[in-house]
Amino acid sequence: MSASASLEFWFEFASTYSYLSAMRIEALAAEAGVAVRWKPFLLGPIFQAQGWNTSPFNIYPAKGRYMVRDLQRLAAERGLTFALPGRFPQNSLLAARLALLGGDEGWVAPFTRAVYAAEFAQGADISDRSILKSILDGLRLDSERLFSRIAQTDLKDRLRQQTGEAQARGIFGAPSLLVGDELFWGDDRLEQALSWARRG
């Protein structure tokens, strides 16, 4: 192989199925010898372009009820806790901006897992700065520096651009996995995407 195997993991912090993948992708990818690039993005603008002003799980109640049950079963099989937060979907903007910085600085994976655990295992509100601060504190990161960094225009623009790139590359939901231009949608396709990445 001329280049090592890699895969892009596109995730949205408000997404329940992204939670499932975020909690297992690092271990599975290490086992498969695949490098993961963590790509936070926002589904809101993509859903709006489809004419949706909230999650499809809210728009279609039967689908929403099913999703909760499906998540409960899958989480139980994997030894995870799951409960839908009181407000769903949550506003994931600040968490996504922080995750972009985490990608630059090498702490995106543990930060992302901690945010998802707070949101879907503990029911915390991830748009609340004090929740995010305690997560950053737990990772021994300088939250004051990071909050001032994500208030800057260039970082806000980068998240907008990354969301635009997601849409341009055919992403319509989360999690999505990209191996080159090959798109895989959903936690159910994580193993298949890793195999694809390994085959090169």
Added chain:
Amino acid sequence: MSASASLEFWFEFASTYSYLSAMRIEALAAEAGVAVRWKPFLLGPIFQAQGWNTSPFNIYPAKGRYMVRDLQRLAAERGLTFALPGRFPQNSLLAARLALLGGDEGWVAPFTRAVYAAEFAQGADISDRSILKSILDGLRLDSERLFSRIAQTDLKDRLRQQTGEAQARGIFGAPSLLVGDELFWGDDRLEQALSWARRG
């Protein structure tokens, strides 16, 4: 166990992911010791209740393009041929009525597989009576008797009732699997539903 393990397989002939399940459910269920009840139904009325007048794969083009690629990859892994028919979704009304009779008379499984193969491997129009006739002929069934039977009101009503039952039990897509009231959606959940049925 006081009762043997069983599972209801709810399928729509126009559904690509139902094709994937129909081609493998009998073998997998036999291996798991689970009896399958084949439940044809129509998604059209359920989609209409959600405000859709066609398949979501047509309404949301990015999702539609992805579905075709996903099916190609999954079909290739399983040694199946897949191509989206020229007209999608197809009108599945006659096939579904025939499948109801097949359930009564013991030929629903091979009939269903033959219809799906005609539609998604050979690109045939399954609303065409001559296509359905050749499928019935291939199974050595009396197509004249069966076509006259599905023209009768009681059979039409049964399909309507079955579709109403699907909706009442929380089904919003196909394939769906029911183990008692426990709902599993999608070919991706077939193994999990079989395990659930086996555990009782």
